[in-house]
Amino acid sequence: MLIPPALAAVGLGASLPSIAAFNVISLEYAEGIVDGAERAGRPVLLSISHNAVRFHGALSPIAAACRALADAASVPVMLHLDHCESEELVLEAGDLGFASAMYDASTLAYDDNVAATARVATRGHERGLWIEAELGEIGGKDGAHAPGVRTDPAEAAAFVAATGVDALAVAVGSSHAMTTRDAELDIELIARLSDAVPVPLVLHGSSGVGDTGIRAAVAAGIRKVNVGTQLSIAYTGALRAELGDRVDPRRALTAAREAVATEVAHLLDVISNPSPDLR
Ligand code: G3H
Ligand code: ZN
Numbered sequence: 001m002l003i004p005p006a007l008a009a010v011g012l013g014a015s016l017p018s019i020a021a022f023n024v025i026s027l028e029y030a031e032g033i034v035d036g037a038e039r040a041g042r043p044v045l046l047s048i049s050h051n052a053v054r055f056h057g058a059l060s061p062i063a064a065a066c067r068a069l070a071d072a073a074s075v076p077v078m079l080h081l082d083h084c085e086s087e088e089l090v091l092e093a094g095d096l097g098f099a100s101a102m103y104d105a106s107t108l109a110y111d112d113n114v115a116a117t118a119r120v121a122t123r124g125h126e127r128g129l130w131i132e133a134e135l136g137e138i139g140g141k142d143g144a145h146a147p148g149v150r151t152d153p154a155e156a157a158a159f160v161a162a163t164g165v166d167a168l169a170v171a172v173g174s175s176h177a178m179t180t181r182d183a184e185l186d187i188e189l190i191a192r193l194s195d196a197v198p199v200p201l202v203l204h205g206s207s208g209v210g211d212t213g214i215r216a217a218v219a220a221g222i223r224k225v226n227v228g229t230q231l232s233i234a235y236t237g238a239l240r241a242e243l244g245d246r247v248d249p250r251r252a253l254t255a256a257r258e259a260v261a262t263e264v265a266h267l268l269d270v271i272s273n274p275s276p277d278l279r
Helices: 005-009 027-040 050-056 060-072 087-095 110-126 153-163 187-196 211-220 229-243 250-272
Strands: 019-023 044-049 077-084 100-103 130-134 167-170 201-203 222-227
Touching: 005 130, 019 027, 019 077, 019 229, 019 250, 027 044, 027 060, 027 229, 027 250, 044 050, 044 060, 050 060, 050 077, 060 077, 077 087, 087 100, 087 110, 100 110, 100 167, 110 130, 110 153, 153 167, 153 187, 167 222, 187 201, 187 211, 211 222, 211 250, 222 229, 222 250, 229 250
Parallel strands: 019 044, 019 222, 044 077, 077 100, 100 130, 130 167, 167 201, 201 222
Antiparallel strands: none
């Protein structure tokens, strides 16, 4: 298994079965994620999506905040750019000191996806990034992660060889933005993909997967678990409960940040304790 050096340095593939990437929407998310990682004593990726960049209007301000949190953390914290559809934004992330970027050309036809992803992988590597890509579409954002879509192991291996990417998002039954944790993963397919693909496999849409499914997925070969919606459920739930008719949002934001930290600490514990018996 070819583990990107930044991930090997924090133990992935050795003491660490899988790493988690949590979506950052605002500063309080990032603070809660780092707090949760410190409570768990585990490394973590702060994942800023292209959509979050669109929300903020730019990458650099939220990246600078995340960078400062990472530098002050007592556990390894790395920055990841997620679901990026812009080659230029990937390169900007490299210039801002990100560890990695997911370049998402999954809506393109196969040959176009290969050509675009290979070019971004080469240019990203020149900036010290490791590059994740997606083949097919994973539900919710449509494309490879759409319900029912599955990644073919032989095609996945060929795609990695043709593009030179360092990690691959696979479609194995999860779907983005689920608010219930009842997605059923194809654990047997994950195991076959793990045997066929020489780079870490990434599970997207992990919010829709229960703890048992996540443990089984990691045991079968998932090496990076992406979580977004689950944190927003925790965040907005706490925010709603605490805000009431208050004008000052800080008490509610404190509760929201704490809810994120609790969820992150729990999920880091889950991915650190896979269940081989469930394969
Ligand atoms: O890339 C991000 C993840 O796939 C998050 O998906 O919001 O469904 O957990 P989720
Ligand atoms: Zn995703």
